[in-house]
Amino acid sequence: MSILELSENYLRGAFVISVTLLIFIAGVSYKQFHSYHKSQQLVMQSHYSQKSLQTLISHITGMETYQRSFIISGDSAFLEGYAGQNDKISESMEKLKSMGTDGNINLAHLDSMERLVRERKALFDDTMTLFAEGASLGDNLRKGNGQTRKIRGLIEHLVADQGELLAERENASEKSYRISPILMFSTILLALFIISLVFIALTQILRKYNKANRKLNINNEIFKQAEEISGTGHWYYNFHSQTLVFSDNQYRLLGLTPNGSPPKLHQFLQKVHRDDRTELIRKLKYLYHNEACEEGMDLKILTEEDMVRCIRMACKMISDDQGNKILIGVNKDLTSEVNAKEKLSQLNRKLEIQIKMLSNAEMMAxxxxxxxxxxxxxxxxxxxxxxxxxxxxxxxxxxxxxxxxxxxxxxxxxxxxxxxxxxxxxxxxxxxxxxxxxxxxxxxxxxxxxxxxxxxxxxxxxxxxxMTEETITKKSLEEKNKELYHSNAELAEFNYFASHDLQEPLRKIQTFISRITTMEDIHLGSKGEDYFKRIQRAANRMQNLIIDLLAFSRTTNSEKIFEITDLQSLVIQALNELNQEIEEKNAIVHYDVLPTANVIPFQIKQLFVNLISNALKYSKNKVQPEIWIKNEPLTQQDLVDFNSISVDKLIKLSIKDNGIGFDQEYAESVFVLFKRLHNRSQFSGTGIGLSICKKVIENHRGTIRAHSEEGQGATFTFVLPILGGQTLVP
Amino acid sequence: MAQDQIHVLLADDDEDDRLFFSDAIHQLNLNTVVHAVEDGEELMNWLRKEGNPRPHVVFLDLNMPKKGGIECLEEIKKCPHLKELSVAIYSTSSSQKDIEDSFVLGANIYIKKPNDFNVLKKAMGKVISMNWQFCTSGLNKESFILNV
Missing domain, CATH: 3.30.450.20 (PAS domain)
Structure with a gap:
């Protein structure tokens, strides 16, 4: 910049010099021209004086001629010419006089000239008078010739003088003319040289300026891009001219098109959100009066599309070199930052909640x-x-x-x-x-x-x-499991003992009794026979008890393997097992088409066996036993009992007989182990059968109910989940 | 006469049962000779001993000291000379496991010891008069248990 300033000074000097030179040249030229013109005029005047002088002499000679001609001829026609020449002489004389006053002719000479002319004129008049008198003219003519000669001599002298003056003047004029072109030429050359220098300097400066300008343009573009990328914009307001200028991106920040019509300050202020406007105006006023700067204030502005945008504005009041107050401002678009911040704080809040939840969860878990x-x-x-x-x-x-x-x-x-x-x-x-x-x-x-x-x-x-609690629980569970395992093993041993060893002596007793009673060569007598029969009954009962107990313990302890089974086939198997009793009692069994379910097959078969044999056992005397095995619709109560299972996943069956029935009062107790409603002498039984049924139904997570009235037959109804106990959450 | 004799071999540790068994067979009058041993070991020895007649049927009690019925059955079925023998299981047990085990190992029939002498007689009559050749071929689980 300093170089430019310096060169500007140089240029200014050079310009002044060249202008001065040109003015000088113009002045000199003018002066020269003027003096030349003057000298030319002088020359002209000299020529004119010479000419006037010669005219004068010619007029005098002419007058002489006319006079003589008149004198000789007496023709008055010559008098006219004579008078004309006289006037012309006076005229010429006047001219010469005026020239004399102009300084072109020596006045002294002119006076003598005038005097001579006057004398000559007087001589003419005298001659004319003499002629008119008819006197001798010779003297006068001679005198006249002499005077004319004198005048001519003077005129010649004057002409010579004028010639000298002319030569002198011409010389002077030529001289001045000869000097000025060289001077002018050299001065013009100098001026041209200086101007050329200035031109060269100017071109260089211009080139520099252009270069700088190009850079500036590039920088400007970069700046624009930078503003766009960084979401900043700037503006300035000239208080003097009341103009507001926006950068391209400032327009964009406000949702305007760049290079649109320049906005007014109040329009700009209107864009500022109501909440911030008053504060902004207050601050701007403060800035105006104090020439302070504002580091940054956050504003909300409304764009053209009525979107709220958050910007941070930094303002500064400056004065330009003319003392105009200019407010400059730079804005940054904080919308995304603010949004991001908002999001971040939301996330933070979420995170805090989650951390709290986590810590609670950690505590719970x-x-x-x-x-x-x-x-x-x-x-x-x-x-x-x-x-x-x-x-x-x-x-x-x-x-x-x-x-x-x-x-x-x-x-x-x-x-x-x-x-x-x-x-x-x-x-x-x-x-x-x-x-x-x-x-x-x-x-x-x-x-x-x-x-x-x-x-x-x-x-x-x-x-x-x-895992402390779990570990402790696990350990105690493991111990309990071990105990359970032992007791199960013991139970299994007992089962074997019961099924084999316990039955073994009993079987022998029975066999021996059967041998004795069938031996032909032994006589027992009627009492002995009765006793043996009683022993046999007792032994049979004991065997039944053992078998039933075994069956019961099997329903409790044996492996519960569920299989998809056709319940009807289980009923048929049960009927086959009971074939002998059914035939003996001549009973009729009706059964529906029964569904398929996921059950423990041997247990359900046992259930049917027990329920059917019960129905056969407690049949009425002299009434043909009839048994109905039916599908039953589910009741509201069943759905309440199985609230976690949908209707289509349940089956309900009933087994009804026309036997002796029992009081509804005992509907619950019939399922209790060893509980009997009848005397052994009336009905044999161990009181285990229905307990087994209940156990089986429990194993299948179902329910079983008994319904009866004394003498009206009994109905046993059970509900089972089709998918079996496995799929149920206990 | 001696050539028509039917030899049956019984392995049972229970004296009473051996008594019931031979009594029942004798009462049937089928010209049957009953050989009885007291345990599994004795049974195997008897079977391997040369000069002993080849039994028509071997009756095996399952629960015996020294060598049980199941072990004997396995041994018999493994031995090339004995595997063609007809084996009838003769036990108090009615457990499904025992029945299945003996069936799988190739026993021909399962007799649950009856608690009535007359029933026992009937059962013996059935078993001894059974045509074993037919029996061994169409074996199935249903007919495996003897119904009297």
């Missing part, structure tokens, strides 16, 4: 966790981990060392190895370990961990589950 930043080597422990370690998360600190020290000494070595291996994907056989809490209590923990990269950082997140 008895889980603690920590994360380890492998790059920084820093730990972050969850608050529930503090609780697990029986530390106060608010007031106590947890460090790596403290945490590692809490690990039970017996598990520490193993865990150290794990800790060193972490980083390599390894699955560990056991992920359980013990810790000692701050209160020296042993707790059982289980860990899972995950290694991951979070924005380039290696993070290890370890989750610890407090």
């Amino acid at each position: 008895a889980v603690g966790s920590y994360s380890y930043d492998q790059d920084k080597g820093t730990y972050e422990f969850s608050s529930n981990l503090f609780r697990i370690l029986e530390l106060d998360p608010e007031n106590e600190e947890l460090t790596e060392e403290k945490f590692l020290n809490a690990i039970h000494p017996e598990d520490r070595v193993r865990l150290e190895k794990v800790r060193k291996k972490v980083g390599v994907a390894t699955v560990f056989e056991s992920n359980e370990f013990r810790i000692l809490t701050s209160k020296e209590k042993v707790r059982f923990l289980k860990y899972t961990y995950k290694l991951f990269k979070e924005s380039g950082k290696k993070m290890l997140v370890v989750t610890l589950k407090d």
Whole structure:
């Protein structure tokens, strides 16, 4: 810039010099021209004087001629010419006189000339008078010739003088003419030289300016782009001219098209959101009066599309070189930042809630966790981990060392190895370990961990589950299971004992009795025979008891394998088993087409066997027993009982007889083990059969009910889930 | 006469049962000779001993000391000389497991010891007069258990 300023000074100097030179040249030229003109005039005047002088002499000679001609001829016609010449002489004389006053002719000479002319004229008049008198003219003529000669002599002298003057003047004029072109030429050359220099300098400056301009243009574009990318815009307001100028991006920020018509200040202010406008105007006024600058204020503005945009505005009041107050402002679009911030804070709030939830969840689930930043080597422990370690998360600190020290000494070595291996994907056989809490209590923990990269950082997140209660429960469960297993084994042994060993002696008793009673060569007598029969009955009863007990224990203990089974086929099997009794009693059994269900087949068969044999057993005397096995519609009560199962997943069957029935009062107690409603002598039975039925139904997660009236037959109704007990959540 | 004799072999540790068994067979008058042993070991020895007649049917009690009925059955079926023997299981047990095990191992029939002497007689009569050749070929589970 300084170079430009300097060259500007030089240029200004050069310009002044060249202008001065040109003015000088013009002045000199003018002066020269003037003096030349003057000298030319003088020359002209000299020529004119010469001519006037010669005219004068010619007129005098002419007058002489006319006089003589008149004298000789007496013709008055010559008098006219004579008078004309006289006038012309006076005229010429006047001219000469005026020239004399102009300084062209020596006045002294002119006076003498005038005098001579006057004398000559007087001589003419005298001659004319003499002629008129007729006197001798010779003297006068001679005198006249002499005077004319004198005049001629004077005129010649004057002409010569004038010639000298002319020569002198011409010389002078020529001289001045000769000097000025050289001077002018050289001066013009100088001026041209200077102007050329100026031209060269100017072109260079112009080139520089152009270059600078190009750069400026590029910078301007860059600036525009930068503004667009950074979401900034700028503006300035000239208080003097009251003009507001926006940068391209400023237009965009306000939702306008760049290079639209320039807005007015009040229009701009209208764009500012109501909430911020008053404050902005107050600040601008303050700036105007104090020439201060505003570091940045956040405003909301409404765009053309009525969108709210957040901008940060920095303003400064400056004065230009003419003292005009200009307010400049730079804005940054913070909308996305504000939105992002808002989002971020929302996320933060969510995160906080989630952290709280997590910490609650950790507490509920008895889980603690920590994360380890492998790059920084820093730990972050969850608050529930503090609780697990029986530390106060608010007031106590947890460090790596403290945490590692809490690990039970017996598990520490193993865990150290794990800790060193972490980083390599390894699955560990056991992920359980013990810790000692701050209160020296042993707790059982289980860990899972995950290694991951979070924005380039290696993070290890370890989750610890407090398994203490589970472990204790598990241990007691394991013990109980063991006990159960033992008792089951014992029961199985008992079952075998009951089914084999217990029946063995009984069978022999029975067999021996049968032998004795069939032996022909033994006489027992009627009493003996009766006793033997009683022994036989007792033995049979005992056998039934054993068999039923076995069946009952099988329904309780045996493996419950569910299979999709056709219930009708189970009914048929049961009827086959009871074939003998049915024939004996001449009973009729009706049964519907029964559905298929997921059941334990042998148990359901047992159920049918027991219920049908019950119906046969408690039949009325002298009435043909009839049994109906039917599908039944589900009642509201059934749906209440099975609220977790939909209607189409349940089956309901009933087994009805026309037997003796029982009082509804006993509807519940018939299912109780060993409970009997009748005397043994009336009806044999062990009181186990219906208990087995109830057990079977329980195994299938169903319900069974009895309905009866004394003498009106009995109905046993049971409901089963089609999919069996397996699919049900207990 | 001696050539028409039917030899049956019974392995049962229970003295009473052996008594019922031979009494029942004798009362049937089928010209049958009953050989009885007291346990599985004795049974195998008897079977392997040369000079002993080849039994028409071997009756096996399951629950015996030293060597049980199931073990004997396995051994018999493995032995090339004995595997063609007809084996009838003769047990107090009516457990499904025992029935299935003996069936799978190739026993020909399962007799649950009856608690009536007359029933026993009937059962023996059926078993001894059974045509084993037909029986061994169309074996099925339903006819495996003897119904008296």
